[in-house]
Amino acid sequence: MSIWITFALCAVDAAWPQAASNTQTPQAQQLQISGRAQGGAPVVAQQSASGSTSSSVNTLNTTITVQGAYQGSVPGPAMGKGAVPLTLADAIRRGLQYNLGGLDSAASARQQRGLRLSALSQMLPNIYATIAESGAKTDLQTQGLSSGVLGAGIALPTTVGPYHYYSAQANLSEQLSFTSLHNLRAATASRDAAQLSAKDARELIVLAVGGSYLRVLATQALVASQVTQVRYSESSYRQAKDQFDAGTKAQIDATRSMVELQSQQQRLRSQQTQLEKEQMALERLIGLPLGHPLALSRLCLRVFPLFPIPTQRFKKACLIAPT
Known part of the structure; x- marks a missing residue:
């Protein structure tokens, strides 16, 4: 039995016409436009000052407007029964983990990294190897060799073999062009832009979640204050009614107290509805089920950076809510 092994290495496309014909000429890839859409930022913070008729103190109102994918989130882990204790730091962490805006930006960044690797592969050499094996036999009679040719005392086999041939080939081809380099x-520029967009998305999530959290606390304080106003109006109305029944006060005074009580009750219902809406908006941002009761933090705390962004700093914030 004979074994033949052949190795071949090709470094030039001209030596392998078949391999060169399979390669395609690289085409220029259009660079996508990066940055925010023309509609503006998906999270916008606006401030407005409103005066008070009863005092000379002006109130600064902050409104957080959230649009697009940043309004929603993927469902988080199942929560137990009862109110969910939630601090500002926990809310921001949940927002960074479950908000759709952050997930979308992270997926876009991964996609751009994959496209860069695809463009890089067009400039790298293509290496492939082939291994083949073949076997054959030789019929001596067809070659004119038989026992009678060499004499009566010599016996030859009918066939000789099989013979096995082994071949291993390693092929290398590379095609360089300025088009591949520009692609x-x-x-690379698209990947860097996607990474910056992902960092910007995290900043927007912090703004949306933090603003919504503080807005819920402010609305809770307004509801508690309005409850006190309703109790005060109820006491005033009962006093005016008792005085009217006793004949020491006119009916119009009792009617005025009743109208004031009903106005305060209507304002309380409106603020309670607004509080429920803001709590549901916060729950949508951080992946909590809608309508689940929340127990927001009521203590002063210091929030440190939650992720390694050099420009991101949180200062001390006092979170005050009604008792």
């Missing part, structure tokens, strides 16, 4: 640079 790689464009893909």
Whole structure:
């Protein structure tokens, strides 16, 4: 039995016409436009000052407007029964983990990294190897060799073999062009832009969740204050009614107290409805089920940076809510 092994290495496309014909000429890839859409930022914070008719103190109202994917989130883990204790730091962590805006930006960044690797692969050499095996036999009679040719005392076999042939080939081909180089640079720029967009998305989530959290606390304080106003109006109305029944006060005074009580009760119902809406909006941002009761933090705390962004700093914030 004979074994033949052949190794071949090709470094030039011209030596392998078949391999060169399979390669395609790289085409220029159009660079996508990065940055925010023309509609503006999906999270906007606005401040407005409102005066009070009863005092000379002006109130600064902050409104957080959230649009697009940042309004929703994927469902988080199942929560137990009862109110969910939630601090500002916990709310921001949940927002960074479950908010759709952050997940969408992270997926876009991964996609751009994959496109850059695809553009880089167009500039790298293509290496492939083939291994083949073949076997054959030789019929001596067809070659004119038989026992009678060499004499009566010599016996030859009918066939000789089988013979096995082994071949191993390693092929290398590479095609360089300025188009591939420019495509790689464009893909690198898109990847860097996607990474910056992902960091910007995290900042927007912090703004949306933090603003919504503080807005809920402010509305809770307004509801508690309005409850006190309703109790005060109820006491005033009962006093005016007792005085009217005793004949020491006119009916119009009792009617005025009743109208004031009903106005305060209507304002309380409106603020309670607004509180429920803001709590549901906060729950949508951080992946909590809608309508689940929340127990927000009522203590002063210091919030430290939650992720390694050099420009991100949180200062001391006092979170005050009604008792």
